[in-house]
Amino acid sequence: MKLFDVYPLFDIEIVKGRGVHTYDAQGTEYLDLYGGHAVISVGHSHPHYVQALKAQAENLVFYSNSVVNGLQQKLADKLGKASGYDDYQLFLVNSGAEANENALKLASFHTGKKRVLSFKKAFHGRTSLAVEATDNPKIVAPVNESGNITFIPFNDIDAVHAEIVKGDVCAVIIEGIQGVGGVQIPDDVFLKQLRAECDNTGTVLILDEIQSGYGRSGKFFAHQYAGIRPDIITMAKGIGNGFPLSGLLISPAFKPVYGMLGTTFGGNHLACAAGIAVLEIFEQENLVENSREVGEYLMARLREIPQIKEVRGRGLMIGLEFDEPVKELRKRLLFEQHVFTGASGTNVLRLLPPLVLSMTDADEFVTRLKKAL
Numbered sequence: 001m002k003l004f005d006v007y008p009l010f011d012i013e014i015v016k017g018r019g020v021h022t023y024d025a026q027g028t029e030y031l032d033l034y035g036g037h038a039v040i041s042v043g044h045s046h047p048h049y050v051q052a053l054k055a056q057a058e059n060l061v062f063y064s065n066s067v068v069n070g071l072q073q074k075l076a077d078k079l080g081k082a083s084g085y086d087d088y089q090l091f092l093v094n095s096g097a098e099a100n101e102n103a104l105k106l107a108s109f110h111t112g113k114k115r116v117l118s119f120k121k122a123f124h125g126r127t128s129l130a131v132e133a134t135d136n137p138k139i140v141a142p143v144n145e146s147g148n149i150t151f152i153p154f155n156d157i158d159a160v161h162a163e164i165v166k167g168d169v170c171a172v173i174i175e176g177i178q179g180v181g182g183v184q185i186p187d188d189v190f191l192k193q194l195r196a197e198c199d200n201t202g203t204v205l206i207l208d209e210i211q212s213g214y215g216r217s218g219k220f221f222a223h224q225y226a227g228i229r230p231d232i233i234t235m236a237k238g239i240g241n242g243f244p245l246s247g248l249l250i251s252p253a254f255k256p257v258y259g260m261l262g263t264t265f266g267g268n269h270l271a272c273a274a275g276i277a278v279l280e281i282f283e284q285e286n287l288v289e290n291s292r293e294v295g296e297y298l299m300a301r302l303r304e305i306p307q308i309k310e311v312r313g314r315g316l317m318i319g320l321e322f323d324e325p326v327k328e329l330r331k332r333l334l335f336e337q338h339v340f341t342g343a344s345g346t347n348v349l350r351l352l353p354p355l356v357l358s359m360t361d362a363d364e365f366v367t368r369l370k371k372a373l
């Protein structure tokens, strides 16, 4: 049977990972400045993580959400403490798009309204309403066109105000830092104004922290730089370090009703074991602080490179804007310098390394990047 061929692949098969390094079948080492698209948070095959998954798999891999699963509460307690959102409620699902679907659904249940404001260049996933809220018509199928999404220019509070006062908006959804859109940071002032607009109109503010959350920005969530508290926060990627797991943090204003949300696999035992191990490693290795410190150091070093037009980002979510397309540079980095990187659009190289990246690893990347340039 053939695979459904939707991914343009690099002809490399990665068979092993350790920390910030991955290895192909021939044993060639690659420095991972991409983290498998921001997924690897505590590093590849961290021994504590591997041990936790093994131990859980030997005990119980899965049982359904019809019985008590103490691991979900353990994960919720740890996450509340790590994120500063102890008073919120946790709902666990399996992927980023699914987290956003549930967040939008919850906002609509809560307000009884339908329209959603999203932003230009936003990416929120590939399913149903999440893909309609994604500013890329190429991946929106006719069946996804509900007509409930309005796109607003990024950082434009007047445009938000003009739409939100119409009274039919259930939610505003915004990324903590736009990833696919080119590592664009919303202004702190704009986020505060957005919070106020939502408060004034009873609109649900959803922060999509799927890429920018879980320590990647140097704070637990990127929106915490602005000092706001959203009504719902969506998380995925780094939460499971590669084990499919995602979730929503839901403010106490939302009252749960039996059956209003649900999932077969969400919050299963093995997923929770992965999520708990990730947070234990975050605590033991101070990974949020490491992300901030190493990110600042790396960005300062990158700003010294004259070929880079602009370096932007927070923590270890970094965009390097060039005057020309980065496609060839990215290939040279991979095939000649053995470094994995990402891209946003045509001219931005995107760095999303594991949060265990050290200053020495950052130096090594700068050396290899300079050779590739």
Ligand SMILES: Cc1ncc(COP(=O)(O)O)c(C=O)c1O
Pocket (backbone or CB within 6 Å): 095, 096, 097, 098, 100, 123, 124, 125, 126, 175, 179, 180, 208, 209, 210, 211, 212, 236, 237
């Ligand atoms: C900001 C953001 N939201 C949502 C998603 C969708 O996540 P998933 O691919 O797990 O459905 C992504 C994935 O890249 C993302 O970056």
